[in-house]
Amino acid sequence: MQKRKTRCIRLAMQAANLRSKYPSGQLTLNRDQSFIWRGSLTPSPMGGTYELKVRLHVKDGVKVWGTAPKSLSLAPGKLSLPHVYDSEKQLLCLYYPKDNEWDRYMFLGDTILPWAIEWLYHYEIWVINGGKWTGGGIHPSS
């Protein structure tokens, strides 16, 4: 990944980038130096359609929630979604923070959203194959 070490990307630039790359989404700028992007994503041509909410805050960083379906189906026998920070809130976990896989030098539209698409892709497979995650990744040691 190319990182622009010169300066981190301003909120407005991030917003512009999202508007241009994912024009069907809706952006709401907030006074607390954050914005919220809401939009639809499809993991593959024959895949389902999912609504997501992305919040970027100048200090707190980025968070991604699955907002529709409100209750994502679980694989039979599983009690929570795979690779999430919070299954009930459907707060997705898309990268490994310790390796700085995402930081404020990177455009959301080039990283977080594509990873969300990929998460949804493997999520659909996870539901049908009895809960085997095919997307790779790591778990925090329990």
Added chain:
Amino acid sequence: MNLTREQKDQFNEILEEVGATLDISETEHKAAVQSYQAVGSYLSAEGSNLAPYEPTILLQGSFLLGTVIKPVNKDDDLDLDLICQLKNKPLLWTQKDMKNTVGDRLKEHKVYNELLKEEGRRCWTLKYRDSSNRGDKYHMDILPSIVASGYQVLLKEAFSQNYEEDMDHLAIRITDKMEGILDTSINVEEWMKSNPFGYARWFYHQASIKEKGFFNLRAAVEPVPGYQSKKLPLQRVVQILKRHRDMMFNGDENKPISIIITTLAAKAYGKETDVIEALMGVVSRMRDGIQEKYDPERFTWYKFVANPVNPEENFADKWLKTPEKEKNFFDWLDKVEEDLESFSMQRGIQLQESLSDTFGRDIVAKAFTSIGERKRLLTKQGRNRFDRTIGLTSAGSNIIPSHKFFGNAETED
């Protein structure tokens, strides 16, 4: 079916993977070959009553056509159709003599004798059990037949040269209890003809498409056919159709039979190179291969599915006596069309559920897992392409950047 190019590509990938999952593995193929070779060696061993007739055991049926699929239940037998070819027919042998000579040799074997089922109309059937730890199980139909001396050469030639429509020279002579001449005729020319290798040659001719390095036709007919993991579109279509039939009829004895499905599919196939296009094309044209003939003695019309290498033979001859078989065939074909139409209109988890219902949960789960793992590898290699509006697709103009999913471990059940 109104699908975009990308949707068809994905659907194609799914069907291809389902087909591959239905196929037997190389290990299973080797095990089947070892098993029938064991029987073959026994039949032709020194001291065998069959030795003077130079017995050769060859595979026919779905193994020869490359359309084998796993049985629905793991514990069911795999079907192996074998031909026991004999030469140097003694002048006074009748069909009964030939059949009994083979049967006698099988009965001499302590183990085989236990495994021998009741004598069939044309074959001896061996419910073969592999004695190793794996315990492979085969339902072996052994068809005794007479061929002339130069037969193996004829066979090799037919499979390596340009296709010729007249396959009659590949016909073999077999026994048939229903013929009424079982124990009287010593004239081979009067015996029933069958042409499994002519049929196979015709099938491969129908299936062939211009793609480099795809298929070694001759290898298919070697006494020990090699394992082909890469299948031609028509072979995949036949595998998928047979599985659909297996799931729908679950062993019902009046289910549509494989030879009819295979023949009509091969007749209807239009050289499409995508499995999805081939499947749609075949299903839309399969009915055209069924003829209607009039029986003046019974004042009735009846359906005729001609054997392409013996047009007088009707594969659907049992339909007249058992109308349920005919009804089941058309109900099945209707259901295939309905299901394909449904699939084309469904997306995501709903589509996956439908596919599971139709082809079986285990098979579909395995197929999707394989596809998913390939995508993971692509991301790792920096080659997982996607499009922002339609998602992961090989024609996409963007690439998923390398990363690792993180998050809580799922609660195990």
